[in-house]
Amino acid sequence: MTDAPSYAAAYGDWMRDPAAYWAAEAQGIDWIRSWDKVFDPSLGAFGQWFAGGMLNTCYNCLDRHVEAGRGAQAALIHDSPMTDTVTTFTYAELLDRTERLAGALASLGVTKGDRVVIYMPMVPEAAIAMLASARLGAIHSVVFGGFAAAELASRIADAKPKVIVSASCGLEPGRVIQYKPLLDAAITLSPHKPDACLILQRPQAQAALTPGLDHDFAAAMDAAVPHGCVPVPATDPLYVLYTSGTTGRPKGVVRDNGGHAVALWNSMRMIYGVDTGDVWWTASDVGWVVGHSYIVYGPLLRGCTSVMYEGKPVGTPDAGAFWRVIAQHKVKVLFTAPTAIRAIKQQDPEGALTRRHDLSSLQALYLAGERCDPPTAIWAHELFGKPIVDHWWQTETGWPITAGFRQFGLFPFKPGSGGRPCPGYDLHALDDNGRVLSAGETGNLSLRLPLPPGCGPTLWQNDEGYRTSYLSDFPGWYRTGDAGVVDSDGDVWVMGRTDDIINVAGHRLSTGSMEEVLASHHDVAECAVIGARDELKGQAPMGFVVLKAGVNRPEADVAAELIALVRERIGPVAAFKDARVVARLPKTRSGKILRGSIRRIADGEDAPVPPTIEDPAALDELRALFGG
Numbered sequence: 001m002t003d004a005p006s007y008a009a010a011y012g013d014w015m016r017d018p019a020a021y022w023a024a025e026a027q028g029i030d031w032i033r034s035w036d037k038v039f040d041p042s043l044g045a046f047g048q049w050f051a052g053g054m055l056n057t058c059y060n061c062l063d064r065h066v067e068a069g070r071g072a073q074a075a076l077i078h079d080s081p082m083t084d085t086v087t088t089f090t091y092a093e094l095l096d097r098t099e100r101l102a103g104a105l106a107s108l109g110v111t112k113g114d115r116v117v118i119y120m121p122m123v124p125e126a127a128i129a130m131l132a133s134a135r136l137g138a139i140h141s142v143v144f145g146g147f148a149a150a151e152l153a154s155r156i157a158d159a160k161p162k163v164i165v166s167a168s169c170g171l172e173p174g175r176v177i178q179y180k181p182l183l184d185a186a187i188t189l190s191p192h193k194p195d196a197c198l199i200l201q202r203p204q205a206q207a208a209l210t211p212g213l214d215h216d217f218a219a220a221m222d223a224a225v226p227h228g229c230v231p232v233p234a235t236d237p238l239y240v241l242y243t244s245g246t247t248g249r250p251k252g253v254v255r256d257n258g259g260h261a262v263a264l265w266n267s268m269r270m271i272y273g274v275d276t277g278d279v280w281w282t283a284s285d286v287g288w289v290v291g292h293s294y295i296v297y298g299p300l301l302r303g304c305t306s307v308m309y310e311g312k313p314v315g316t317p318d319a320g321a322f323w324r325v326i327a328q329h330k331v332k333v334l335f336t337a338p339t340a341i342r343a344i345k346q347q348d349p350e351g352a353l354t355r356r357h358d359l360s361s362l363q364a365l366y367l368a369g370e371r372c373d374p375p376t377a378i379w380a381h382e383l384f385g386k387p388i389v390d391h392w393w394q395t396e397t398g399w400p401i402t403a404g405f406r407q408f409g410l411f412p413f414k415p416g417s418g419g420r421p422c423p424g425y426d427l428h429a430l431d432d433n434g435r436v437l438s439a440g441e442t443g444n445l446s447l448r449l450p451l452p453p454g455c456g457p458t459l460w461q462n463d464e465g466y467r468t469s470y471l472s473d474f475p476g477w478y479r480t481g482d483a484g485v486v487d488s489d490g491d492v493w494v495m496g497r498t499d500d501i502i503n504v505a506g507h508r509l510s511t512g513s514m515e516e517v518l519a520s521h522h523d524v525a526e527c528a529v530i531g532a533r534d535e536l537k538g539q540a541p542m543g544f545v546v547l548k549a550g551v552n553r554p555e556a557d558v559a560a561e562l563i564a565l566v567r568e569r570i571g572p573v574a575a576f577k578d579a580r581v582v583a584r585l586p587k588t589r590s591g592k593i594l595r596g597s598i599r600r601i602a603d604g605e606d607a608p609v610p611p612t613i614e615d616p617a618a619l620d621e622l623r624a625l626f627g628g
């Protein structure tokens, strides 16, 4: 097998001189002041990119395209089968809305460095709020709508926003989710209170506004004076995005302005092969990193048309919804999670619905958020006859670590592999002592420092947490938390997390935080949550609880209460629907719960009895529970 020569050349260019490589890529961004150093190793946890440079990310996403004469080009197409509407915003229109919202936020006191929490469904105003915050040099923190009030509260408490932008409701199939009661409850729970909330009233539900705190979004926009772009140091934060960590407390991943703009601008063409004027669709949610990078910033930095979709892969109205969107908007490249393709495949295994639509515009399908299982990749490949590219990354990195590259000619299709390292990442599998493993050996996938531009330089006001979470296990390396192997071709195979994080329908969740909720139930003595294999969602959480001595209640009642409790504390997105009462949990003699063994039994795999087990009968009981 031979490499596409230009991948090898680009990777080699980067390896030989990273500063020159990134300085060349940075030419794609408009700078107010050029950097003093492409990379300054003396700053931050491992150094910082484009130190001394000044720019404004919103300017690079909007103003410069309008100034270049592309104001009439579509920037954002909001396609909502939930409301049966399609709304197109040209670059000029999106700029107009953003300038006004920036003005409205400024009139509420938001200035450079202030935080703005955005708790919104998939409406265009969510993207506009992100851009408006960037315009002011403020720092946004978007919270996914499927989280419960307590999760929102913990993010408000940590980010300490001056203003929160929210909406009256979100729309899920068959139900209207009232956001305002969740927001009010979160503000009550949080020790930090915002100065003001801007509430978008949607026709499906009107929210009662609290005088003195809440402001009507539309009225604020009407009254607003358009605001210009505030120059921001390249190393200043653009946003904080909270993600699941190995404890119940979410981690606030910081993204800087300069490195982020350069990395995303570069990735749009190098990885995905799209450029100015191309129509690009990421079917995800702005609450996740995929939505930040590839619904909003990446495509707009590059001058593409980005489709923002408020709907599901199935049921809105059927499993042909994605094909309808591709045909209607002439989408060139689609990016989504494998779970969405599995959902479609389940309902339309022959792909009959694809034949109702003209999919000739589609050139490639990119998948991420979880490993794409080979049967799904092969099904999609045979159906479209177009490249299906699995690529691996995480909230912390902000853009892909490994991928297939349309700019260089894609690698041969290897279903189950996540592609090869992007220029910028020196990736290796390490053993537990930090020794670099040979090709084909499984280990801790780790990145040699420094991380490239765009990767989170720290956690929000928690440098020490960043070091201990990612940098301290293997000095000189960033530990991704994923296990995997690099094969002899250089292709990377990601096997799964080495910590308690699970991926449910492409959503990153912590089993530790679910265990905290289960443990808080008055009848529970101890518990374990694992991610069991799930046909549709990849993984699904499953809880096992031991009841306190003397508790003699129907197990079904306790299980129902536990399911309700996780939904109330973490939110529906946890998809926690399976709780089982057991007599005991398998443990080592030192008292560590053998979660790996529980998971293997739940998945119907062999679970050898570990030599350190305290009581082997506990495994037999679990096997009996699963009919093994």
Ligand code: COA
Binding pocket: 121, 144, 145, 146, 147, 170, 172, 173, 177, 283, 284, 285, 288, 290, 312, 313, 314, 336, 337, 339, 340, 343, 368, 369, 504, 505, 506, 507, 536, 537, 572, 573, 574, 575
């Ligand atoms: N606001 C409120 N509730 C939400 C929500 C939101 N933004 N997003 C999801 N939920 C709810 C769902 O309605 C569901 O509620 P239920 O338990 O009452 O049915 C629950 O959270 C779990 O959602 P999900 O895991 O997404 O399951 P689903 O059955 O609704 O949909 C898929 C399954 C596969 C169709 C869906 O997960 C999907 O489209 N995934 C695409 C992948 C994706 O966007 N990944 C993001 C990272 S790339």
Ligand code: AMP
Binding pocket: 243, 288, 289, 367, 368, 369, 370, 371, 372, 390, 391, 392, 393, 394, 395, 396, 418, 480, 481, 482, 494, 496, 497, 503, 506, 507, 508
């Ligand atoms: P998130 O931070 O939500 O993007 O989740 C990141 C985690 O999802 C990674 O650490 C992986 O465990 C998993 N993940 C994302 N994309 C892939 C992929 N293409 N292949 C395997 N795992 C993936």
